[in-house]
Amino acid sequence: MPKIKSPSPPPAEPPSTDVSDLQIATVSTVDAAANAVRELILDGRLEPGTRLREAEFAERLGIARHSFRAATQILISEGLLRREPNRGVQVPVFEPDDLIDVFRLRTALEVEAVRLVIAAGEVPADAEAAVREMSALPDDAPWRAVVAPDRRFHRAIIDAAGSERIARAYSTVGSEILLCLVWLRPHYDRPAQVAAEHEELIAAIRARDADRTEELLRVHLTEAAENLTRAWQELTGERVVV
Structure with missing residues (x-):
């Protein structure tokens, strides 16, 4: 009886070269300009009160004035810039009462959040990752490289608390907290201090240890x-009476 040959398997199809479903992230001129100015602010190279003259900055960045105007609008929405009547766009300057008020609210929210986190019994993974990132920074790291994980650490505590209202209240002062972090740059010699x-x-x-955590957090924020x-005081030459 003749043997029946098994049918040969169909030839393997070549891998698809169709890339129609792939997307490549692009950065617009406006976004690139906003990123550049944001870095200048976070690195402290644009100090509080600095006015951003449209023609000058557009020329420095090599972009059209309308593109720079759109970029500043992004940063205004983030709270990193402010438009003042008859003065144009500038980096905000806080009064001492503003600074104290921001940290009073921040402390109340973070202390309550961290107690909820401890009660839940889990250390937020994002907070641990932020600390590892801070610890790995070299001594000459730009200040924005310190600010980013610092913000993520504290935000991770807020989010892990599981309270929508605490998270919402914290978000309302997010940009002010960020600007405060910019001002803190001269008071830390090395990123290792922040990490510790x-x-x-x-x-x-x-x-x-809820009590110990609250004590450390209050000291940290105070x-x-x-x-x-x-x-x-150093910026204005005026004495602050608290």
Whole structure:
């Protein structure tokens, strides 16, 4: 009886070269300009009160004035710039009462949030990752490289608390907190100083020691507020009476 040959398998199809469903992220001129100015602010190269003259900055960035205007609008919406009547766009300047008020609200929200986190019994992974990132920074890292994980650490605590209202209230002062962090740059010699303070907080959260965590957090934020008032005095030459 003759053998029946098994049918040969169909030839393998070549891998598809169709890239119609792929998307490549592009950055517009406006977004690129906003990123450049944001870096200048976060690095402290544009100090509080600095006025951004449209023609000058558009020329420096090599873009049209209308593109620069659109870029500043992005940063105004983030709270990093402010449009003042008859003065154009400038980096905001806080009064001492503003600084104290921001940190009073921030402390109340973060203390309550961290107690909820400890009660839940889990250390937020994003907070731990932020501390590792801070610890790995070289001594000469730009200040914006310190600010980014610092913000993520504190935001991770807020989000992990699981309170929509705490998160919403915290978001209302997010841009003001960011500008405060910019002012703190001269008061830290090395990123390791910032990392060490946050490592202590993580250790206390991991140990589920609510009282110790609250104490460390209050000290951390109180010292920041005191450094901010000193920065304001250095900027304006005026004495702050708290």
